[in-house]
Structures are given as C-alpha cells and as structure tokens.
Amino acid sequence: MDIKSTEEKHETGNSNCLKDVRIILLGRKWTGVNQAGNTILGWDGFDSEEETAGNKVRHGEVAGRWRVTVVKTPGWWKTLNPIETRELTKMGIIHSVSLCAPGPHALLLVIDMDDILEEKSGRVIEEHLEILGNGVWNHTIVLLNYGIWQDSFTSVGEYTDKRGKVLGGIIKKCGRRYYLLNSQNRSSKTQVVELLNKIEKMVAANGGNLFELDANIAQDVESKIKDVDEKAKQREISVQMERNSLRETYKGETYHLEEIRLLLMGCILSGKTRIGDTILCVPENTQYCKETRRTYKSVERQTQMGRWTVRLVDTPGWFMFSSLTETPEMVKQEIADGVLLCAPGPHAIILTVCASIAFTEAHLRSIREHMSLLGADVWRHTIVLFTWCDTIGETTVEQFIESEGRALQWLLRKCGNRYHSFNVQKANETTQVEELLEKIEWMAAKNSLFCSNVIETEEWEEEGTVTQNTPARESLTVMLDEVLKRRDEEFLENIRRILMEPRTPMSMEDPLTMSLDEEHTCNKKKLSIWLRQQQGGNEDTSEYESGDFAE
Structure with missing residues (x-):
C-alpha cells in the first residue's frame, strides 16, 4: 500500500496540511505525559494520576481543523535501562505503533522541564526510544512540558546551559525539533495549533512518510x-x-x-x-x-x-x-x-x-x-x-x-x-x-509449621545440566518421594483408626504429635550428604550460566 496515498489532505490544496494526525506520546513516569495528552486533546482523556502497563488511545478535534488520535504509552523509570524495564512496558511501546495504523505522524518525547537530566537518565531515554529502531529519531519531537519554568529562564538554550547539556544532545538527535508546552494552561488553544503545524512540517520534511516499525519486530511482539x-x-x-x-x-x-x-x-x-x-x-x-x-x-x-x-x-x-x-x-x-x-x-x-x-x-x-x-x-x-x-x-x-x-x-x-x-x-x-x-x-x-534449618544447604541444579550421577539422583529422588508419601498415608490412616476406636482405659491422655518435620529433615540431611559424596564434593559453579532453571 502506498502510505502517502492514504493521507487525507485539506481542501485548501496545501500538500503539507493533514486532516488526521496520529501521535504517540512517550516518556518516563511522572513527567506529565498524561497532562500533555489532555492538553493536546482539549479534554481529560487520560487520568492525570494513572500509570499503566498498557497503551491508552484517545481521540479529539483541534481548532475544527484536525482530527487527532493520541496514543499514550506506558512510562519507564528514570534510571532503569530497558533490560531492567518490565516486558509489558517494552511490549506496550512497540505495540503502540500498530494502534496508529497505517502509522504515526509523530512521536512526542515528553520531558519535564523541572527534571534535571543527568548522563545516565539521558542515556535511559535514548535506549527506550531506540526500542522502536534507530529510525525513530527522524519522526520524534521533544515536547518540553513546563509550568513555572518560564519564570526562571528565557530560552531553551539558557536552560541547557544552566541545567546540563544532556537535553541538548537529545534535541540534537531529533533534528533540533522541540516544542514548549504549558500543560497547566489548558485554555490556550494557540500552543496546540502551533504544535500540530510543527508536526505537519516534520512530515513534509520526511517526504510525507510515516514512521514505520520493522516488520519482524512488529510481528514478534504481536505474537x-x-x-x-x-x-x-x-x-x-x-x-x-x-x-x-x-x-x-x-x-x-x-x-x-x-x-x-x-x-x-x-x-x-x-x-x-x-x-x-x-x-x-x-x-x-x-x-x-x-x-x-x-x-x-x-x-x-x-x-x-x-x-x-x-x-x-x-x-x-x-x-x-x-x-x-x-x-x-x-x-x-x-x-x-x-x-x-x-x-x-x-x-x-x-x-x-x-x-x-x-x-x-x-x-x-x-x-x-x-x-x-x-x-x-x-x-x-x-x-x-x-x-x-x-x-x-x-x-x-x-x-x-x-x-x-x-x-x-x-x-x-x-x-x-x-x-x-x-x-x-x-x-x-x-x-x-x-x-x-x-x-x-x-x-x-x-503443611506443618515452618521450622528453620539454617545449617542445611540446598543443592541447586539447572535444567539441561548433565552430571555423572543424574540417573541415580533421579531414581533416589523418586524412591524417597514414594516412601514419604506412603509413610504419610499410613500415618493418617493410623490416626483415623485411633479416632474411630472406642475409648478404653488404655487410651492416651496426651494428644499425638502431628509433626513429621524432625524425621523428614533428618532424611533430607542424609540424602544431601550422600549426593555430595557421589559428586566428590564438587559444587556446581555454573548454575546460572546456561540461563535455564530446574525444579
């Protein structure tokens, strides 16, 4: 399908004008992403206090000129890299593109102007955006969300000079595209119109092409x-x-x-x-x-x-x-x-x-x-x-x-x-x-009550780890499980029989103990010692190297 041909143009004939604008909002947690989305929509489409693991899609109309679709993605933590970010968040970021079919016109990276970006947090931002691929920067605009910031600085240049140059580096990667949005002033429609005009210019500079996600990445995530x-x-x-x-x-x-x-x-x-x-x-x-x-x-x-x-x-x-x-x-x-x-x-x-x-x-x-x-x-x-x-x-x-x-x-x-x-x-x-x-x-x-045994150590064995004594180990484990199960059944059967028997002069006054922990722990200790002897006392030092886990 020809992406350009799917775009609806205004009757004015201006090829840079769009009738439908699809936007993806990205940003870390607590940077005012929801508020920015509401400002663009002109209504409270997103709960300002809500942080979710999935995407939220809302629609609005701006200045009687644009039909706007805004997709709010789940945020990440300020100092956690993508490896430390939960899978639901990363899947949500990638899945957001499919919610803007045939593709988003712009990705807005929301950054709070009150937030001091250090080198690590700046790198975290870049790594999370690049989950969508390196081409993401050609379609991204930095949305600087501010409130009282405007009383402290007169320009973004002054801000980056006094608060660090990490933000300047991110803006540079976006082709120096940014916009200052006062999400506390919802009554001003001018700023949203200016933002959408900037998006139209960016789309024109990209030859009318929308952001496209690698097909393999999209298919893998959907699956x-x-x-x-x-x-x-x-x-x-x-x-x-x-x-x-x-x-x-x-x-x-x-x-x-x-x-x-x-x-x-x-x-x-x-x-x-x-x-x-x-x-x-x-x-x-x-x-x-x-x-x-x-x-x-x-x-x-x-x-x-x-x-x-x-x-x-x-x-x-x-x-x-x-x-x-x-x-x-x-x-x-x-x-x-x-x-x-x-x-x-x-x-x-x-x-x-x-x-x-x-x-x-x-x-x-x-x-x-x-x-x-x-x-x-x-x-x-x-x-x-x-x-x-x-x-x-x-x-x-x-x-x-x-x-x-x-x-x-x-x-x-x-x-x-x-x-x-x-x-x-x-x-x-x-x-x-x-x-x-x-x-x-x-x-x-x-269960019986938990009784701590801090002397005993559990031998950890990973899936796929083959040892010399694996057959003996498995056979002994099965045998022990069967013995313990049979002993438990016999024990309970004896209790039932005793309770069903009529009371006699020889009946016990003291109740029977129901705990088998002491005997069970003793058997497990002996088994643990025997297994270690069979292995010659060697410890498995590569338990996590394979990345597999066993019961």
Missing part, C-alpha cells in the same frame, strides 16, 4: 502479546480451579486458625514494609511516614483482622541484585532471628516481588541465595506477594507473570504456584488481605 494473553487466561483458570478444589476439600471442616503468624521477606524497595502496613491496616497517614523508613531489625507487629489475630514479623531487606556474600552479616542474622519472633513458627513466609520492574535472572539468583538462609524447606511455606500492582493498571498479574518469562515462572513453581497481589491504592479495602489470609489458612492445613 508475544497473543501468547501472553492466552497463557495468562490459562493460569487464571488453573488458579481458580485449585481454589474451588480447596474450598470443596475443606468444606464443612472445622480447621480454622485463630492466629496467623507471617514472616515478611524481600529486597529493599520491593514495598515490603508498606505491604506489612496494609496487612495490619495501618492508617494511610501513618503508612506514608513508614514508606521512607528502611527496616534494620526484625520487628513484630500484630492486629486483629476479622476472625484472625495476625502476628507479622518484618525482616530487613537485601539489595535487589546482591549475592548472599555481599549482604551484611547483621542483616542475615536478623532474617534468621525473624523466625524466632514467630514462635512456635510462621504459618507462611511472604516473599515480596515488585511488579513495576523486570524480574531478571539476577533477581532470582539473589532471592534464592537469601531464602537459603532458612533452609531448603522454606519453599513449601512461601507465598509470592506481588507489590506495586497499581502500576500495571488494568493488566492482570497473570499477564505480568507470563510476560516476564521463565525466571519468575520458576520462582512460582518453586513456591507451589502460590501467589497473591496487592494494590496499595486500595489499602483501605480489606478484601485483598482477607483473601491472602484465607490462602495461608489453606496452605497451613496441608
């Missing part, structure tokens, strides 16, 4: 979006079926916990302490003060939530990508001591994972190493709690899981696919907390 949506729906159905099954299994049962003990774990800035405040229903004004506080010691707090007394222990976090050896001994000791504050033991370990950034292999490695402080059995008692889910908007947490790929999916499988999500914007709604506590109660019905 990935479809695949993510399908797998996310399957995951939702699977989770709902398991929930219904659990409800049916425990229907009519009297097993209810009066007290639930929780241990919070997670990296720094994952929203761990804020989640603790949400679970404990801390008032919002108090919560705000706690958000900036870093946890240095394990702290126990408690509250009453419905029929449950909730005891929650918040532990110090570790840096997101740090190894266990890089974490201070004091932090490691506090994490271990956190279990003691949950005496006689936590019903669940809540592992917080931030949904506003990418979940990488480095992130997974750090989590695995720090969770190993509590022993290999920790995974049976862990629930992944996704935080900052208000940043993904209408996107489901299942879509986030499926889009991020195998590192995050491995973590969930390790935790028995137990996960929950919190939207802190709905902190006053107790439903999300009650649903979490219900999941924990079901998990506790299946």
Whole structure:
C-alpha cells in the first residue's frame, strides 16, 4: 500500500496540511505525559494520576481543523535501562505503533522541564526510544512540558546551559525539533495549533512518510502479546480451579486458625514494609511516614483482622541484585532471628516481588541465595506477594507473570504456584488481605509449621545440566518421594483408626504429635550428604550460566 496515498489532505490544496494526525506520546513516569495528552486533546482523556502497563488511545478535534488520535504509552523509570524495564512496558511501546495504523505522524518525547537530566537518565531515554529502531529519531519531537519554568529562564538554550547539556544532545538527535508546552494552561488553544503545524512540517520534511516499525519486530511482539494473553487466561483458570478444589476439600471442616503468624521477606524497595502496613491496616497517614523508613531489625507487629489475630514479623531487606556474600552479616542474622519472633513458627513466609520492574535472572539468583538462609524447606511455606500492582493498571498479574518469562515462572513453581497481589491504592479495602489470609489458612492445613534449618544447604541444579550421577539422583529422588508419601498415608490412616476406636482405659491422655518435620529433615540431611559424596564434593559453579532453571 502506498502510505502517502492514504493521507487525507485539506481542501485548501496545501500538500503539507493533514486532516488526521496520529501521535504517540512517550516518556518516563511522572513527567506529565498524561497532562500533555489532555492538553493536546482539549479534554481529560487520560487520568492525570494513572500509570499503566498498557497503551491508552484517545481521540479529539483541534481548532475544527484536525482530527487527532493520541496514543499514550506506558512510562519507564528514570534510571532503569530497558533490560531492567518490565516486558509489558517494552511490549506496550512497540505495540503502540500498530494502534496508529497505517502509522504515526509523530512521536512526542515528553520531558519535564523541572527534571534535571543527568548522563545516565539521558542515556535511559535514548535506549527506550531506540526500542522502536534507530529510525525513530527522524519522526520524534521533544515536547518540553513546563509550568513555572518560564519564570526562571528565557530560552531553551539558557536552560541547557544552566541545567546540563544532556537535553541538548537529545534535541540534537531529533533534528533540533522541540516544542514548549504549558500543560497547566489548558485554555490556550494557540500552543496546540502551533504544535500540530510543527508536526505537519516534520512530515513534509520526511517526504510525507510515516514512521514505520520493522516488520519482524512488529510481528514478534504481536505474537508475544497473543501468547501472553492466552497463557495468562490459562493460569487464571488453573488458579481458580485449585481454589474451588480447596474450598470443596475443606468444606464443612472445622480447621480454622485463630492466629496467623507471617514472616515478611524481600529486597529493599520491593514495598515490603508498606505491604506489612496494609496487612495490619495501618492508617494511610501513618503508612506514608513508614514508606521512607528502611527496616534494620526484625520487628513484630500484630492486629486483629476479622476472625484472625495476625502476628507479622518484618525482616530487613537485601539489595535487589546482591549475592548472599555481599549482604551484611547483621542483616542475615536478623532474617534468621525473624523466625524466632514467630514462635512456635510462621504459618507462611511472604516473599515480596515488585511488579513495576523486570524480574531478571539476577533477581532470582539473589532471592534464592537469601531464602537459603532458612533452609531448603522454606519453599513449601512461601507465598509470592506481588507489590506495586497499581502500576500495571488494568493488566492482570497473570499477564505480568507470563510476560516476564521463565525466571519468575520458576520462582512460582518453586513456591507451589502460590501467589497473591496487592494494590496499595486500595489499602483501605480489606478484601485483598482477607483473601491472602484465607490462602495461608489453606496452605497451613496441608503443611506443618515452618521450622528453620539454617545449617542445611540446598543443592541447586539447572535444567539441561548433565552430571555423572543424574540417573541415580533421579531414581533416589523418586524412591524417597514414594516412601514419604506412603509413610504419610499410613500415618493418617493410623490416626483415623485411633479416632474411630472406642475409648478404653488404655487410651492416651496426651494428644499425638502431628509433626513429621524432625524425621523428614533428618532424611533430607542424609540424602544431601550422600549426593555430595557421589559428586566428590564438587559444587556446581555454573548454575546460572546456561540461563535455564530446574525444579
């Protein structure tokens, strides 16, 4: 199709005039992208406070002359490069082009004039735009969003001289195209008309050609979006079926916990302490003060939530990508001591994972190493709690899981696919907390209490790693699983038989202990020692080099 022939021209005959103008808005979070879009549209098409993981498309009319389509893309964080940006955001940026068929006339890069651009943040901007290909700069205009800035400087040149030259470098890459937009002055229609005239001139300078995305990139992303949506729906159905099954299994049962003990774990800035405040229903004004506080010691707090007394222990976090050896001994000791504050033991370990950034292999490695402080059995008692889910908007947490790929999916499988999500914007709604506590109660019905074993170390083995003793290892594992399963069944059958027998003078007064943790842990220790002996004491030092993950 001839792109030029698809353009509708004004009856004036001016070949530079467009009747329909399609615009893509790009920019990092909190730079006023939504406000800029509303100023162009002339109405509140975008929620000024909303940050989403997907695209938003709105339409408007300007000066009775242009029909405008504005696509607002998801923003990125100021200092995070595309590798650290979640897949949903990158997919959204690329997918935005298809929402402007046959193609956008202009890409507007929104930059807040109050924002001081340093070299790193400038490089982040360039790298995110180049997700669309190197040709993106020929179709981009820098939209300088300002409010009170105009009272401080008289020109963009003066601004770049006094606030750094990074912005000047970006403007240069755009062919020195920029426009100053006062999004606080919505009543002025002149500035929008001037902006659209500038877009028309740029289109003319490009020979009337619209921005085109590489066909292979577009096809790959569209295919990935479809695949993510399908797998996310399957995951939702699977989770709902398991929930219904659990409800049916425990229907009519009297097993209810009066007290639930929780241990919070997670990296720094994952929203761990804020989640603790949400679970404990801390008032919002108090919560705000706690958000900036870093946890240095394990702290126990408690509250009453419905029929449950909730005891929650918040532990110090570790840096997101740090190894266990890089974490201070004091932090490691506090994490271990956190279990003691949950005496006689936590019903669940809540592992917080931030949904506003990418979940990488480095992130997974750090989590695995720090969770190993509590022993290999920790995974049976862990629930992944996704935080900052208000940043993904209408996107489901299942879509986030499926889009991020195998590192995050491995973590969930390790935790028995137990996960929950919190939207802190709905902190006053107790439903999300009650649903979490219900999941924990079901998990506790299946498990005994968690008992930390900090001496035991878990041997990590990646998918595709072939060792000399793999057949023996697999056979022994299967055999042990069968023995443990059979022993559990015999144990429960004995309990049922004892309960069904009439009481006699020889009946025990003291209740039987239901915990098998001590015997089970002993067997696992022996197995771990035997496996290490079979390998000659060699450790696998390339567990993450292949990038594959095993159960």
